[in-house]
Amino acid sequence: MAVSRRVFVKTGGLALFSLGMDPLFLGRAAYSLPLPRSAATAQPVLVCLFMRGAVDGLNVIVPHGDPLYYSERPRIAVPKADLVDLDGHFGLHPRLAALKPLWDNKSLAAVHAIGSPESTRSHFDAQDYMESGTPGVKATNDGWVNRWCQHDVDHASTPFRAVAFGPQLPRTLAGTAPTLAIDDLQAFGLRIPQARVRDRLTRAFESLYEGAQTGLLATSGHESFEAIRMLQQADPLQYQPANDARYPRGVLGRSLLQIAQLIKANVGMRIAFLDATGWDTHINQGSSEGQLAGLLDELGAALVAFNTDLGERMRDVVLLTMSEFGRAVQENGNSGTDHGHGTAMLVLGGPVNGGRVLGRWPTLDLAARFEGRDLAVTTDFRDLFGEILARHLGATDLSAVFPGHPLTSANFLGAIRG
Amino acid sequence: MPPSRLALLGLFLAAATSGPLAGQALTPQDSARHALNRLAYGPRPGEVGRVAAMGVMHWIDQQLDPTRLPDKVLAVREREFRILSTDDAELAQMVREQRQERIRRQQERDSGMMMMGPGSQGDPTGERLRIAAQLQQLAVVRAVLSERQLQEVMSDFWLNHFNVYWAKGADRFYMASYVEQVIRPRALGKFEDLLVATAQSPAMLFYLDNWESVAPGAVPLAVARGFAPDSMRRRLPTGPNENYARELLELHTLGVDGGYTQQDVIQVARVLTGWSIARPAQGGHFQFNEWAHDYGAKTVRGIYFPAGHGMDEGLRLLHLLAMDPATMRHVSHQLCARFVTDDPPDGCVDDAVKAWRATNGDMREVVRAIFRSPDFWAARTFRAKVKTPLEFVVSAVRAVGGDPDSTLRLAQVVTLLGQPLYLEPSPAGYPESQDEWVNSGALLHRMNAAVALAAGRLPGVSVALDGLVPRSADADSLIDAVDARLLGGGLLTAHTRDVLHQQLRDITNPTAARTLTVGLALGGPEFQRQ
Numbered sequence: 001m002a003v004s005r006r007v008f009v010k011t012g013g014l015a016l017f018s019l020g021m022d023p024l025f026l027g028r029a030a031y032s033l034p035l036p037r038s039a040a041t042a043q044p045v046l047v048c049l050f051m052r053g054a055v056d057g058l059n060v061i062v063p064h065g066d067p068l069y070y071s072e073r074p075r076i077a078v079p080k081a082d083l084v085d086l087d088g089h090f091g092l093h094p095r096l097a098a099l100k101p102l103w104d105n106k107s108l109a110a111v112h113a114i115g116s117p118e119s120t121r122s123h124f125d126a127q128d129y130m131e132s133g134t135p136g137v138k139a140t141n142d143g144w145v146n147r148w149c150q151h152d153v154d155h156a157s158t159p160f161r162a163v164a165f166g167p168q169l170p171r172t173l174a175g176t177a178p179t180l181a182i183d184d185l186q187a188f189g190l191r192i193p194q195a196r197v198r199d200r201l202t203r204a205f206e207s208l209y210e211g212a213q214t215g216l217l218a219t220s221g222h223e224s225f226e227a228i229r230m231l232q233q234a235d236p237l238q239y240q241p242a243n244d245a246r247y248p249r250g251v252l253g254r255s256l257l258q259i260a261q262l263i264k265a266n267v268g269m270r271i272a273f274l275d276a277t278g279w280d281t282h283i284n285q286g287s288s289e290g291q292l293a294g295l296l297d298e299l300g301a302a303l304v305a306f307n308t309d310l311g312e313r314m315r316d317v318v319l320l321t322m323s324e325f326g327r328a329v330q331e332n333g334n335s336g337t338d339h340g341h342g343t344a345m346l347v348l349g350g351p352v353n354g355g356r357v358l359g360r361w362p363t364l365d366l367a368a369r370f371e372g373r374d375l376a377v378t379t380d381f382r383d384l385f386g387e388i389l390a391r392h393l394g395a396t397d398l399s400a401v402f403p404g405h406p407l408t409s410a411n412f413l414g415a416i417r418g
Numbered sequence: 419m420p421p422s423r424l425a426l427l428g429l430f431l432a433a434a435t436s437g438p439l440a441g442q443a444l445t446p447q448d449s450a451r452h453a454l455n456r457l458a459y460g461p462r463p464g465e466v467g468r469v470a471a472m473g474v475m476h477w478i479d480q481q482l483d484p485t486r487l488p489d490k491v492l493a494v495r496e497r498e499f500r501i502l503s504t505d506d507a508e509l510a511q512m513v514r515e516q517r518q519e520r521i522r523r524q525q526e527r528d529s530g531m532m533m534m535g536p537g538s539q540g541d542p543t544g545e546r547l548r549i550a551a552q553l554q555q556l557a558v559v560r561a562v563l564s565e566r567q568l569q570e571v572m573s574d575f576w577l578n579h580f581n582v583y584w585a586k587g588a589d590r591f592y593m594a595s596y597v598e599q600v601i602r603p604r605a606l607g608k609f610e611d612l613l614v615a616t617a618q619s620p621a622m623l624f625y626l627d628n629w630e631s632v633a634p635g636a637v638p639l640a641v642a643r644g645f646a647p648d649s650m651r652r653r654l655p656t657g658p659n660e661n662y663a664r665e666l667l668e669l670h671t672l673g674v675d676g677g678y679t680q681q682d683v684i685q686v687a688r689v690l691t692g693w694s695i696a697r698p699a700q701g702g703h704f705q706f707n708e709w710a711h712d713y714g715a716k717t718v719r720g721i722y723f724p725a726g727h728g729m730d731e732g733l734r735l736l737h738l739l740a741m742d743p744a745t746m747r748h749v750s751h752q753l754c755a756r757f758v759t760d761d762p763p764d765g766c767v768d769d770a771v772k773a774w775r776a777t778n779g780d781m782r783e784v785v786r787a788i789f790r791s792p793d794f795w796a797a798r799t800f801r802a803k804v805k806t807p808l809e810f811v812v813s814a815v816r817a818v819g820g821d822p823d824s825t826l827r828l829a830q831v832v833t834l835l836g837q838p839l840y841l842e843p844s845p846a847g848y849p850e851s852q853d854e855w856v857n858s859g860a861l862l863h864r865m866n867a868a869v870a871l872a873a874g875r876l877p878g879v880s881v882a883l884d885g886l887v888p889r890s891a892d893a894d895s896l897i898d899a900v901d902a903r904l905l906g907g908g909l910l911t912a913h914t915r916d917v918l919h920q921q922l923r924d925i926t927n928p929t930a931a932r933t934l935t936v937g938l939a940l941g942g943p944e945f946q947r948q
Contacts (some may be wrong), residue, residue: 030623032690052843052844053843121664121680122664122668122674123844123845124668124669124674124844124846125674140530164857167835167836167837167856167859167860168836168849168854168855168858168860169853169854169857170858174853178790179857180859181857181859181860182855182859183784183836183859184859188859188862189862190862190865190866190869192869200921201865201869201934201937201938204917204920204921204934204938205941205942206918207920208913208914208938208942209861209942211911211914211943212914216804216852216853216856217804217856217861217943217946217947218943220856220857220860220861221861221943224859224862228862245934266827277843278843282627282661283627283630283658283659331659331661332659333630333631333632333634333655333656333657334627334630334655334656334657334659335655336583338659338660338661339660339664371680
């Protein structure tokens with residue numbers, strides 16, 4: 001697969017630094033180093049949190065106003081008394097109670113009955129479609145974030161423009177535009193204590209990867225070294241979350257902490273991506289307590305910590321949760337739920353039109369259900385994603401990002417304040 | 419092998435017209451290295467020469483008949499792994515005790531914001547990991563040391579194809595026997611045997627929930643509760659569970675485009691009701707529960723399953739799936755993606771399918787057909803794939819003649835590079851294509867590992883480079899030695915040699931020079947390819 005290399009617009013002052021005595025190159029250094037141009041005016045950031053496994057939207061944003069919810073889920077419906085009411089019809093799962101203040105201050109919105117026009121109930125396929133941004137089309141090689149990068153002219157082209165946190169580059173970020181996968185910010189770079197040796201080896205590897213070769217190895221190699229240089233220059237202190245924010249232990253908390261760190265480091269990151277797994281609650285899902293509740297506990301704590309940590313900076317940040325589909329309205333034989341269709345997504349941040357459940361609620365009536373069993377989809381996920389790209393990140397050519405799905409502001413839900 | 423076929427192969431082996439070897443004649447060394455890269459986890463020192471000398475097709479035939487290959491070194495090493503002599507029941511006991519211990523310790527911990535939700539992938543306690551870590555390390559040790567390399571590669575392939583996630587409940591203690599008794603002995607056998615064995619394995623039944631799949635309203639004779647993650651809810655299942663049925667069709671057999679509907683999934687789930695586990699919490703075996711089975715009539719993909727049949731209709735279904743052309747195509751495609759290129763040409767897939775038909779799904783003959791396919795030997799196939807983390811670590815250790823120990827440290831290196839063995843949550847298993855593995859973060863980890871290995875400091879493995887690449891400050895001899903002895907000869911490009919020369923120019927310390935050269939060679943782009 002031949003991939004053309006991008007020529008990076010290097011901001012002034014990029015240079016190799018010697019790394020001092022600290023074994024980790026993100027060690028102590030002056031905060032007063034000249035920062036890239038992008039720091040002068042705060043730039044918008046989108047954080048995408050993919051909840052893999054098909055999260056049960058109906059038990060997250062609970063339609064307590066609909067009696068069918070209770071009759072169809074005798075064992076796993078969340079009792080009304082336990083819910084955190086949102087608007088008289090919907091309530092928040094109790095383990096997301098920490099998010100209520102964000103709902104009240106209008107920085108958190110929910111979108112319900114959202115999903116894909118495709119009917120597949122295969123995790124594999126549905127995740128693929130949501131990541132490629134072309135539901136129904138398997139031949140797409142790249143992801144929607146990558147296509148946005150390809151067409152983004154507004155923002156400086158830095159190696160950090162789109163960053164995924166985790167060991168593997170997700171489909172969403174795959175494509176010809178350079179993107180980065182980092183699984184541990186602290187350890188990004190060659191781990192050799194002696195600075196001179198490290199620098200030398202870094203330069204040597206860089207030359208090797210630059211070689212005469214093209215292809216994925218060359219491009220990814222090039223980005224590695226570009227990224228190392230930029231992180232060196234930005235050089236944040238040993239990171240402490242601000243405002244006493246406390247992230248939950250585990251991968252989710254750690255990833256969001258690093259995303260916050262990178263946002264504050266102003267290295268030009270526009271889109272961050274992370275996964276949360278475990279949402280495939282086929283068995284013993286639980287209601288107010290149990291499997292799903294535990295996951296929501298961690299999710300809520302992580303989102304609150306992130307919001308707190310960023311503080312003022314949330315003014316320019318939008319965090320969006322997504323999941324490949326939802327789960328069946330009726331519980332199954334194992335006190336769990338089988339794969340469904342429509343689900344719920346959360347949108348959090350300063351630019352968000354919060355304090356409301358967006359999207360047209362189709363009701364749980366049998367006639368309204370998808371294939372007579374699932375919550376219908378009344379909003380195509382591309383409409384929400386497109387709105388955020390357009391109104392928050394300034395994208396002008398959405399047809400390139402979501403080919404075959406024409407989008408104008410008429411499709412937008414109003415999730416982002418215009 | 420018929421002479422005309424041999425001649426055809428000879429033609430392909432003789433001249434390369436595209437790819438990294440375009441314009442050059444393919445030497446026996448090239449073919450040997452290619453075979454060692456694909457059928458094995460890369461060559462050990464001197465192995466390219468040995469395989470070239472014996473004839474690569476002869477070596478391949480040997481690999482296709484592993485029971486005839488002595489494997490003494492590995493056999494001795496395997497005695498150090500207690501997990502091989504521990505059965506499911508004992509493992510279940512160990513896991514139970516560890517779990518109780520963990521709960522006790524967690525209660526003592528400050529529970530403020532420091533929580534570990536059940537879905538969190540936060541690092542489990544060291545104790546809980548020890549069992550799986552033994553499994554992980556065993557896999558790495560076997561991959562490095564075994565003479566039966568193709569068997570190791572095939573076992574790895576099937577463990578991905580029939581993926582089970584170790585960390586889920588009872589799978590923590592079913593994983594070991596799943597690897598040892600279900601998959602490994604059948605890696606080069608009949609596909610149908612493998613399919614049935616996985617369908618009846620407690621590991622798979624638990625992982626994809628089929629053990630709790632019952633006919634609507636079915637009531638158990640005795641309460642066989644098993645391993646519920648949420649101990650507060652003791653409810654019995656009341657209906658069929660589609661999870662396994664779906665993945666059986668989508669991933670294990672027909673493939674997502676193989677021609678089935680949601681209705682078929684439901685019907686398959688009905689057929690497989692009752693396929694369960696006896697006393698799962700105690701590590702029990704497969705058990706068909708008649709009380710749980712749906713005896714009604716069913717239709718799957720237009721095929722009628724009359725009422726009144728029990729376990730036999732499940733076997734009938736599995737037989738039909740194993741023999742289905744869509745299955746042949748789907749699995750052959752995956753085998754070709756593993757052995758040929760990420761996106762394999764139709765030729766090798768066709769060859770594999772043909773062999774499948776002719777032998778009723780004998781995997782030994784199917785892969786033999788792939789290895790004889792012109793597509794396998796086409797120059798564009800050479801070095802066209804990128805190594806997965808496991809392949810990279812193992813091939814690097816083999817290249818330097820390294821000796822892995824029996825701790826879990828080397829397996830942890832594979833984990834660090836992004837492929838924690840047996841811990842892929844998705845039923846689709848680990849991805850095969852380079853797009854998934856090649857990204858900046860991963861490459862940096864590989865470079866780090868390469869440099870550490872070159873310096874003799876990669877955890878979990880001991881290296882004695884002096885016999886292969888003596889310390890020296892002479893750039894030419896160093897580079898030649900690395901190329902010839904570690905990489906099997908002819909792998910380093912002119913550009914790489916230039917870079918190495920440049921780097922070595924002002925290094926006088928012979929140890930440092932060797933570390934630099936070996937580290938750069940193993941961490942550089944050529945060694946990432948196979």
